[in-house]
Amino acid sequence: MGKCKFLLGLGIGAVIGGLCYRFSRTDKAREWKEKACHAAKKMGGRVNDAMDSVKEKMAGTAG
Numbered sequence: 001m002g003k004c005k006f007l008l009g010l011g012i013g014a015v016i017g018g019l020c021y022r023f024s025r026t027d028k029a030r031e032w033k034e035k036a037c038h039a040a041k042k043m044g045g046r047v048n049d050a051m052d053s054v055k056e057k058m059a060g061t062a063g
Contacts, residue, residue: 023029
C-alpha cells in the first residue's frame with residue numbers, strides 16, 4: 001500500500017512539475033518574472049535606504 005501511494009505521488013508530482021515548466025516558458029510568465037524582479041530590486045533599495053537612516057540615527061545618539 002505504501003509503494004502505491006509513493007508511485008501515485010510521484011506521478012502527480014511529475015504532472016504538476018511538467019505543467020509548471022510549460023507555463024514558465026510563456027510570454028506572460030516572463031512578464032510576471034520581470035515585474036517580480038523589478039519589485040524586488042525596488043524593495044531592496046528601500047531597505048538599504050532605511051538601514052542607512054537607522055545607522056545615521058544610531059550614530060547620532062551614540063556620541
